Amino acid sequence: xxxxxxxxxxxxxxxxxxxxxxxxxxxxxxxxxxxxxxxxxxxxxxxxxxxxxxxxxxxxxxxxxxxxxxxxxxxxxxxxxxxxxxxxxxxxxxxxxxxxxxxxx
Amino acid sequence: xxxxxxxxxxxxxxxxxxxxxxxxxxxxxxxxxxxxxxxxxxxxxxxxxxxxxxxxxxxxxxxxxxxxxxxxxxxxxxxxxxxxxxxxxxxxxxxxxxxxxxxxxxxxxxxxxxx
Numbered sequence: 001x002x003x004x005x006x007x008x009x010x011x012x013x014x015x016x017x018x019x020x021x022x023x024x025x026x027x028x029x030x031x032x033x034x035x036x037x038x039x040x041x042x043x044x045x046x047x048x049x050x051x052x053x054x055x056x057x058x059x060x061x062x063x064x065x066x067x068x069x070x071x072x073x074x075x076x077x078x079x080x081x082x083x084x085x086x087x088x089x090x091x092x093x094x095x096x097x098x099x100x101x102x103x104x105x
Numbered sequence: 106x107x108x109x110x111x112x113x114x115x116x117x118x119x120x121x122x123x124x125x126x127x128x129x130x131x132x133x134x135x136x137x138x139x140x141x142x143x144x145x146x147x148x149x150x151x152x153x154x155x156x157x158x159x160x161x162x163x164x165x166x167x168x169x170x171x172x173x174x175x176x177x178x179x180x181x182x183x184x185x186x187x188x189x190x191x192x193x194x195x196x197x198x199x200x201x202x203x204x205x206x207x208x209x210x211x212x213x214x215x216x217x218x219x220x
Contacts, residue, residue: 046171055151055161071185102212103150104166 020056021086025094028087032079033095041095052100056092063088131170131200136208139201142193143209154189167212170203177202 030039033051037043041052051059065071066080083091146152146162153161165173179185180194197205 043169046169046175049172049176050168053167054164057160058163061158061160101164101168102166103164104209104212105144105148 020089020093022090022094022097025090025092028091029094033091036075037095040098040100042098042100050100051095052098054096054101056096059092059095060088063092130174131203131205131207133204133207133211136204136206139205140208143205146189147209165209168209170206170210173206173209174202177205 029037029041033041036048037051041050041054043050062071062076063080063083066073066076067083069077140148143165146154147165150164151161153159176185177190177194177197180187180190181197183191185191194202
């Protein structure tokens with residue numbers, strides 16, 4: 001029983017560590033993303049994609065691909081390079097929660 | 106003088122209207138009829154790519170049309186690599202891309218029967 005409790009605590013701690021921090025995401029977004037994508041991810045011009053309301057896992061994949069060079073863009077590779085896994089988690093949670101893109105059939 | 110001014114303004118306005126529609130480029134109605142090949146993935150909210158990575162395909166509704174065209178061109182030309190998107194974009198003409206972008210660029214569906 002005690003072992004189960006410990007196991008649950010460990011699992012909960014692991015989950016908490018991975019959980020996205022929306023406030024941190026918002027702050028980081030204001031610092032590095034907002035100039036092009038807009039403060040909430042609704043970019044003002046077509047030069048930059050709208051990312052508000054996009055699926056977080058799609059945004060995370062894009063950032064990872066920019067980091068590894070699988071996707072090439074001189075601007076985005078520079079911004080993505082220093083992002084940690086937690087940064088990506090926070091940023092994508094923030095932008096995906098903003099009203100913007102919609103699923104369209 | 107006044108008449109000349111009016112004429113000049115009209116010409117300018119017409120030129121602007123033409124360039125604005127050229128920038129938008131596409132015909133959303135035509136795009137809707139060409140979207141069948143997109144809907145198998147992008148038409149299902151939350152649809153996941155399963156290989157080589159698992160992630161949801163992007164939402165397109167409301168994206169800037171010019172950005173969508175840029176993405177399709179990048180897939181077609183190979184600057185962006187995704188096997189499925191490359192195969193699909195390879196067969197799209199510039200007009201097809203513009204029409205599809207116009208369709209997806211508006212967040213709401215074009216006709217009530219689109220569902």
